[in-house]
Amino acid sequence: MQPPPFSCGHATFVGAPNAGKSTLLNRLLDHKLSIVTPKPQTTRKKITGIYHDDRSQIIILDTPGIMDPKQSLHESMLEITRRSLRDTDVIVALIPLQKGEEPFDRAFADELIEQWVRPADKPFVIALNKADLVPEETVHQVQNEIMERYHPIAVPALSALTGSNIQELIDLLRPLLPLDEPIWPDDILSTEPERFFVGEIIREKIFLQFGREIPYSTEVVIDEFKEQHENDPSKKDLIRCSIIVERNSQKQIIIGQKGAAIKKLGQAARKEIEELLDRPVFLEIFVKIRPDWRKKKNLLKSYGY
Structure with missing residues (x-):
C-alpha cells in the first residue's frame, strides 16, 4: 500500500496587529515560539515556526502586523511582511471577529486583501480568528460574506486562544503546498537561533x-x-x-x-x-x-x- 503523499512548503500569516497571528503560531506548534502581549505591534520581525505531522511539514512565517507607518522602523517591519508574502507558497490572512454591530473590520479587510494578499498572487485562505467571541450564526454570515467579497480558497473559523478548529486549517493548507520531502528534521521547531x-x-x-x-x-x-x-x-x-x-x-x-x-x-x-x-x-x-x-x-x- 502506497504511503499518503507528503507536502512541504511555506505558509505566511498576515493581518493587523493583535489579529492573533503569534498566538495561532504558538498553538499550531504547541510551543511558545512567538512572544504575545495585549499590546499591538509586539511582533517586529519575521518568526519562522515549523509544523510537523506524518503527512506534511509547514514552514510558517509569522509577520509583523500591517499598520500605517509612522517612522522608518514601521517601514522596515512592513518590508519584512512584503518579502514574506513574495516568498511563500500559501497565505493565511487572519481576520479577527469582534463583538458588537460590526463583526469584523471591513475597511481593514479590504486593505489587507486588495493591497497585500492579491498582489502576491499566491493561493490564500482567510481565517476568522476569535470565532468563540460571536454567535455561530454570525460566524456563518461572515464566512458567506467574505467568500462572496474576496473569493478565497476557504474561510475557516477558529480560535487560536482555545485551539478550536486548528486541525481544519492544517487540512486546508496541506494540499496547497508542493508535494515534497521535509526540509527540516522533525525535532526542529524554528530556524531562528x-x-x-x-x-x-x-x-x-x-x-x-x-x-x-x-x-x-x-x-x-x-x-x-x-x-x-x-x-x-x-x-x-x-x-x-x-x-x-x-x-x-x-x-x-x-x-x-x-x-x-x-x-x-x-x-x-x-x-x-x-x-x-x-x-x-x-x-x-x-x-x-x-x-x-x-x-x-x-x-x-x-x-x-
Whole structure:
C-alpha cells in the first residue's frame, strides 16, 4: 500500500496587529515560539515556526502586523511582511471577529486583501480568528460574506486562544503546498537561533512591565551569548544584552528607583530564558541611549531590520 503523499512548503500569516497571528503560531506548534502581549505591534520581525505531522511539514512565517507607518522602523517591519508574502507558497490572512454591530473590520479587510494578499498572487485562505467571541450564526454570515467579497480558497473559523478548529486549517493548507520531502528534521521547531529568542523574551517582558511608549521606543540587542555549560556543567551560560532607548527619561524608567524596575525585568526574563534553554544562565542587562533609533536606517539595519 502506497504511503499518503507528503507536502512541504511555506505558509505566511498576515493581518493587523493583535489579529492573533503569534498566538495561532504558538498553538499550531504547541510551543511558545512567538512572544504575545495585549499590546499591538509586539511582533517586529519575521518568526519562522515549523509544523510537523506524518503527512506534511509547514514552514510558517509569522509577520509583523500591517499598520500605517509612522517612522522608518514601521517601514522596515512592513518590508519584512512584503518579502514574506513574495516568498511563500500559501497565505493565511487572519481576520479577527469582534463583538458588537460590526463583526469584523471591513475597511481593514479590504486593505489587507486588495493591497497585500492579491498582489502576491499566491493561493490564500482567510481565517476568522476569535470565532468563540460571536454567535455561530454570525460566524456563518461572515464566512458567506467574505467568500462572496474576496473569493478565497476557504474561510475557516477558529480560535487560536482555545485551539478550536486548528486541525481544519492544517487540512486546508496541506494540499496547497508542493508535494515534497521535509526540509527540516522533525525535532526542529524554528530556524531562528537561541539568541534571537532570548532577545524576544526580554522584549516581551518590557511590553508586559512598562506602559505607554516605553515598549515601542526600546530594542533589545544581545551583545554576548557565551555557552559555558558545555565545557563545565557547573558554569552558567553568560548572556549580556543592551536595551536601546531614545531618551534619558526612558532609561530612568527602565532602571527604576534604586534599580528596582530593571531587577524585576531581569528576574522575569531570566526565569523564562532558563525554561527555554533548559539550563541556568547569568543575565546582565544594560540600558543604552540611541536618540531617534527608530528613524535611523543604519541603526535599524544593525538591529536586524
